[in-house]
Amino acid sequence: MRVLRPPASRAAGQLCGGFTAGPWEVDGQAKHAAARFVEQVVRGAGGTWQVSSSIDPPRPQLAPRRKGGPTALGRAVLDNPQLRISEPARADVTDRRVGDPILSVLDALARTHILQVQAFVSGHPGTVYPTARVSNHAVGRAVDVRSVDGRPVIEIPRDDPILVELMVAAAAAGATEVGGPVPIAGRGFFTDGVHQDHLHLGITPGAAPAIPAAPSALR
Secondary structure, three states, X not given: OOEEXXXXXXXXXXXXXXXXXXOEEEOOEEEOOOEEOOOOOEEEEOOEEEEOOOOOOOOOOOOOOOOOOOOHHHHHHHHOOOEEEOHHHHHHHHOOOOOHHHHHHHHHHOOOOOEEEEEOXXXXXXXXXXXXOEOOOOOOOEXXXXXXXXXXXXXXXXXXXXXXXXXXHHHHOOOOEXXXXXXXXXXXXXXXXXXXXXEEEEOOOOOOOOEEOOHHHHO
């Protein structure tokens, strides 16, 4: 088995984002390449990261492709110069695999920021690692944002107010789950080792939008 030793935060990002750049250490040799984890799961073992050949738990059924091209909002999102969207993510929007509610959240944030969109459905695990719970990505209700205004999330200082401001703004736009590299007290916000290099925005039907515990979250 080949062993990958990426920085821990980048390895964690693979579990949620599906696409990222190195550098990677492969069999003891430094490599810099784009990596796509589709049918693989990265596991930590003995201080190293090993890539298995199968998914555990099994991948759930993903959002189906639909004919007719993108919705009106989907077209607006695809044409928005403030949004830098990966090709697999663009295809998801074109194929109507992504719901308008989460596109609306993205559209609202793009009014004030340039965002790099990494993943909607394609290239993202169908379950919430390491559980068997179906991810909102799998059903077209979530998006991962890799960079903000040209700055990779992983490189933004954790005390830079832009992180909290953007996460709170996503909640105000309707996101019910907002994950990122900084903790925010309140309903629907979370942070963990997997979400240190991107922002996760999702919508669970029937759930109330995320909301910070106090206005102090903005300071």
